[in-house]
Amino acid sequence: MRRDIFQAIADPTRRAIVALIALQAMTPNAIANNFHTTRQAISKHLRILTECELVKQDYKGREIYYSLEIQKMKEIDKWLEQYRKIWENRFNELDKILITIKRKKK
Amino acid sequence: MRRDIFQAIADPTRRAIVALIALQAMTPNAIANNFHTTRQAISKHLRILTECELVKQDYKGREIYYSLEIQKMKEIDKWLEQYRKIWENRFNELDKILITIKRKKK
DNA sequence: TATAAGTGCAACTATTCGGTTTCGAAATTT
DNA sequence: AAATTTCGAAACCGAATAGTTGCACTTATA
Structure with missing residues (x-):
């Protein structure tokens, strides 16, 4: 089971x-x-x-x-952690691009 | 399905x-x-x-x-959000108790 | 003490699920 | 063009799952 x-x-x-x-x-x-x-x-x-x-x-x-048992819910959060890192990285990269575009406009 | x-x-x-x-x-x-x-x-x-x-x-x-599709993983994160609030609150309450104990020791 | 309420558990059924095998379609290689 | 590779889809099977019904146990109440 x-x-x-x-x-x-x-x-x-x-x-x-x-x-x-x-x-x-x-x-x-x-x-x-x-x-x-x-x-x-x-x-x-x-x-x-x-x-x-x-x-x-x-x-x-x-x-x-x-x-x-709210503690148990943290296990899901822990599993999600590895992917959170990925989407935060992607977000940062997008951020860099946006900053670059802004600079070009100036 | x-x-x-x-x-x-x-x-x-x-x-x-x-x-x-x-x-x-x-x-x-x-x-x-x-x-x-x-x-x-x-x-x-x-x-x-x-x-x-x-x-x-x-x-x-x-x-x-x-x-x-890393974006989709955020849906789980979003669902988890409501419970994260709960366990963070519990943690804060525990924190308060610990602080109270510390003060009594002094 | 007899009855009612709150609950878990077992038996049964229909459906879903994970897996294998087989087949055919599309793209690449010889 | 023929053979090979990569892949999805369909048919099938055994196991798991969600649900219902029925029953037994425990606790509260009249």
């Missing part, structure tokens, strides 16, 4: 769940109320998100509150 | 392809040489990457060079 964060966020429903619980913890029922699907389907998504540690559970009596 | 960038980078082989062609354009054969799979399988991945515009094609005779 392959469970990594990239696979977890590939599903649009899971991205919506992540956005929903980013700021406040929610129970599966409360989350499911925001979607046109069953609670069990949401439960499955929550399981996947929990398995890759993107989401954590807090037991309160018979309710389970799910909340985002 | 659902083709978005998040689904595109969900597959580890596709992430590897992206990393491979990030700095230099490559042909399908050249790319496939880096993996333990057939050229056709790589070709399928390239098709998915092309369909979601993460990769572009340049025809040179009978060869097709694939290269990364």
